[in-house]
Amino acid sequence: MSYVELWDAREVLEIVSNGGLLVDVRSRASYDKEHIKGAINIPLDELDSHVNELPRDKPIVVYCGSVDCILSYFAARKLAPLGFKVYRYTPGLKGWKEAGLPTEGLKVK
Numbered sequence: 001m002s003y004v005e006l007w008d009a010r011e012v013l014e015i016v017s018n019g020g021l022l023v024d025v026r027s028r029a030s031y032d033k034e035h036i037k038g039a040i041n042i043p044l045d046e047l048d049s050h051v052n053e054l055p056r057d058k059p060i061v062v063y064c065g066s067v068d069c070i071l072s073y074f075a076a077r078k079l080a081p082l083g084f085k086v087y088r089y090t091p092g093l094k095g096w097k098e099a100g101l102p103t104e105g106l107k108v109k
Contacts, residue, residue, distance in 0.1 A: 001083065002080050006089045013101075018059075019058050020087075021055060021059070022063070023041075023075070024041045024042075024064070025042060025043060025044045025062050025063070026064050028041060031105070034107045036103055044075050047075055051079070054079070056083060060084050060087070061087045062087070065093050075088075
């Protein structure tokens with residue numbers, strides 16, 4: 001199985017509004033600082049130990065910091081062969097913010 005790359009934030013919004021799960025695979029510190037509103041955090045290095053907690057009946061969108069970040073690539077490649085319906089939001093947090101969409105966290109002002 002493979003995963004689908006998403007480049008448009010509107011596609012992510014549609015998947016999430018239809019019950020999909022949004023997963024930030026960056027470090028806890030990065031997530032705490034700022035993340036896409038509504039996302040949960042499972043750092044890539046902890047993904048193996050949390051895989052059984054993820055829903056297999058819902059699509060999962062993984063993301064990280066930006067197109068230059070490869071954490072979401074590795075997360076998608078890890079989850080797809082396990083039978084999850086996986087999407088990778090390639091532009092990540094940076095692309096989300098550039099689209100003017102909401103984030104949350106402890107943002108440094």
